[in-house]
Amino acid sequence: MSDQGWIKLYRKIQTSFVWTNSDQLKLWLLILMKANHSQNKFLFNGKEITVSSGEFVTGVDTLAFEFNKGVKSVNRVAGRSLWRWVHKFEKAEMLSIKSTTQYSVISVSNWGEYQDTVKQVSSDGQATVKRLSTNKNDKNEENDKKKDKSKKPAVDYKKIVDYLNSETGHKYHTTDKTRGMIHARIAEGFTEHDFGMVIHYKSLEWKDNPDMQQYLRPKTLFSAEHFDDYTNEARAAASKQQRQNTSEPPVLTPEEGSARQADYMARLEKQYAKEGESNESRD
Template sequence: MGEVSWIKLKVGMFDDSKIKYIEGLPERDTIITIWVKLLTLAGKHNEQGYIMLSKNLPYNEEMLANEFNRSLNTVRLALQTFTTLGMIEYDDGILKVANWEKHQNIEGLEKIREQNRLRKQKQREKQKLLENNHVKSRDSHATEEELEEEKNREEDKSPSLPYKNIINHLNEQADKKYKHTTNKTQGLIKARFNEGFTENDFLKVIDNMVAEWKGNEKMEMYLRPETLFGTKFESYLNKTVVTNKKGDSYLDRLMNGEE
């Protein structure tokens, strides 16, 4: 089917029990954002809920990470959550939004397909006329973007911030192998320093959450820079540490009304 310009989102979306479950997770905002992006992507290509780049090419995890500008681990975590909740399914290995008809009005799609076909035809004709100028302009713009990205990378790698000390501490305490030179990781650390936090604050956040999550099969995956140094950094810093000896997760306790 052709691309559509809208999908249905109910005003009571956040009253849904599955969404409420997701809101109890440490990376709830990111996971919900990926869910909405999946819906819009399914609507964009409109193949009965299948997540497709083209008619014969389905999206995989790596392609979705690139499409959504998220890390591969974050996309995998989100897809695992959606699969567990029955929000997505795999049909012969192809990712599909479950109950797609809930999110899309089937009526009028034939008209939309025809409109899209005519629109794309006009775009192709216009593209042929402007191709040479467009390529030159695009190449020039790409060069400027590359220079800006290189400048940002150099700024993020500034030795004035203790990236290595922080990540080494995380690796030692959580038995991980994260790199302190990763742009995403440095960006998170730099953002928290810009908010006034110190190196000792980072070390305490790591110690707090390692004490609570390490050894817990469900929660140990969150011992990573994207979770620890993200928007909940301050709450982790001020958290009263509860060492988890029985293996029950924060999420389990949350669902049981213990948090």
């Protein structure tokens, strides 16, 4: 693929989930720029591969190298995260992936519909490049918007923020920015359960550490840079706790504890009543 030339970009990308995450947007632009404009042959790890327009060959390490080129180490994104986003793009029907044990071929969906409609014409001896209109009619655009909206996951944002407040003692509000971060993580494949685990276990880890308490906030916990790692740490902690609890009695909530105490007291009262009746009959 040549570094020269240009690609088209639809304005409606602003309604896509990639727009809410600068790293995912960068990855999508990289994919568009890596895709070949025509059939091509080249070597990849010593093997000659033929690809069609809208396709390119890559791998986890290669993609990570190209994505993180020139980026400071603290801001780099791990290859496994990038590849998980690529599969998220595939799930959203933005592309398709064909993998072998040595490489993967990524094909951008509908490439010919919005990238190949370019004609070069000459006028008065001067060559100019004239772009054909690729805007869809109003009806199709409206259908696309409805389709995009239908893909948005139903998320109880307030429930997540309220749980964060209950675990940390803070009083955060469900702002547009917080909703956007939560929605972006859900769109990446995480679940509300993942949010609960991250909040719970990070609260346990940090709330007694004055230097870390400041990070018990949506801006840090739900960020694209950290949430993947926090989720893995929380899952590991949950698994460890589950193994430890197999031989220990369960930890009760305040409500469960009160209910058990009330049941115990009721049984004691019945026992005392029976003993009283027995004593009276003897007398």
